[in-house]
Amino acid sequence: MALKQDFQNVFGLSMVDLYDPLMSWIEQRFCIDLVSFDAYLHSRFGEYENSNRSMEDIIRENYGPEGLKLINVLI
Numbered sequence: 001m002a003l004k005q006d007f008q009n010v011f012g013l014s015m016v017d018l019y020d021p022l023m024s025w026i027e028q029r030f031c032i033d034l035v036s037f038d039a040y041l042h043s044r045f046g047e048y049e050n051s052n053r054s055m056e057d058i059i060r061e062n063y064g065p066e067g068l069k070l071i072n073v074l075i
Contacts, residue, residue: 003030003073010067013040015074032074 007015018032018040041048041058048058059067 003070006066007070007074010063010070030074032071034075037071 004015007013015030015032018036020031020033020036023031023033038055041055045058045062048054053061056068059071
């Protein structure tokens with residue numbers, strides 16, 4: 001799987017910008033910083049928690065099952 005390119009295509013940003021060095025070191029694989037990704041989602045979609053929607057809901061609604069699958073691979 002071309003994870004880097006898939007992430008770019010689905011989310012329109014580089015997963016390198018969200019790199020989490022500590023978790024990547026612990027997990028021994030590339031991981032993104034979920035807090036930074038959440039901040040990105042908030043900048044695009046506002047305070048979605050106020051309408052009882054989760055980060056998962058926002059990803060599924062706006063990026064589809066492929067986006068949700070990518071995030072689950074990277075966290």
